Amino acid sequence: MDDQTRMLAGMGGLGGLSQADVGDPDSVRKQQSLGQPQQDIGDILQQIMAITDESLDEAQARKHALNCHRMKPALFSVLCEIKEKTVLSIRGVQEEDPPDPQIMRLDNMLLAEGVSGPEKGGGSAAAAAAAAAAGGSPNDSSIEHSDYRAKLAQIRQIYHSELEKYEQACSEFTNHVMNLLREQSRTRPISPKEIERMVAIIHRKFSSIQMQLKQSTCEAVMILRSRFLDARRKRRNFNKQATEVLNEYFYSHLSNPYPSEEAKEELAKKCGITVSQVSNWFGNKRIRYKKNIGKFQEEANLYAVKTAVDAANVSAQASQANSPATPNSGGYPAPCYTPDGRL
DNA sequence: TATTATGATTTCTG
């Protein structure tokens, strides 16, 4: 306090205070407690300092009184002078802060997961689910998928409501501080730039809260994701009709059981499974068939008969020529599918 | 409950 008084007094000559008001610096020191001007400044400062301890009404009244004080303009200009000197050192201390890389990372991930960003409802997933349902075989994958989507939507909702709360709190606080600063700018010089800087500082402080929110949201998504993947890993057998279709194709193309991409697509559609599931199935089937042809003999015959019968339905003559009770009973793998036999 | 069947994943190869 005393120091401040001295400092202000020391700067007196620079500001709008006249000699009469302040006296020259030397005389200040000489008659520290006696001079009327010093008394005034001391009073003002004391009042300023005491303001925070007072009730709002009291403070309001005091504020008004201060604003009307005859010394007020002088004090203001002194403060301007001081500021002029100090602002240089403040400036440049913290210029534009780069966006936090951590936050950026989290943002990107949230965006990628569809938590932030635009709602993508009715998108491909829903269409896929609808298609699966329409396909006759309510594949569980679609159910799990919708489950996943529901959970994701839940996370999304929580995230957004929390973010909103956060933003509200942040802007409320910012507003409060800005009002305070604007209010104060009547008694002390505060440039818009400074207010801006203060806002930036507040936002920086708040961003750690935001980061926490984003981080925990990311974690939740990760957990959900891994659970979903685990669930997907849980094997569910294809339905009977699907395996029938696949086996039919396999055994009727034993010599070259490699369906083309188009064929795979068609099989997938027929079976209500995905193309990659068809690929998996053929991969598994080929290797398992090859490993133990004997074990599949019966099945092979079954499907050979089946296709033969189908053929018979189309052409009775063909059935005569083609389907003896056991089509290939002798040299079994009829059109010689061998591991290396592929084209 | 042990075993087998089977869909999915991983690793390797040409």
Next chain:
DNA sequence: CAGAAATCATAATA
């Protein structure tokens, strides 16, 4: 990158 082969993990079955 498609496919072979090995492997995993679970469903189905004995």
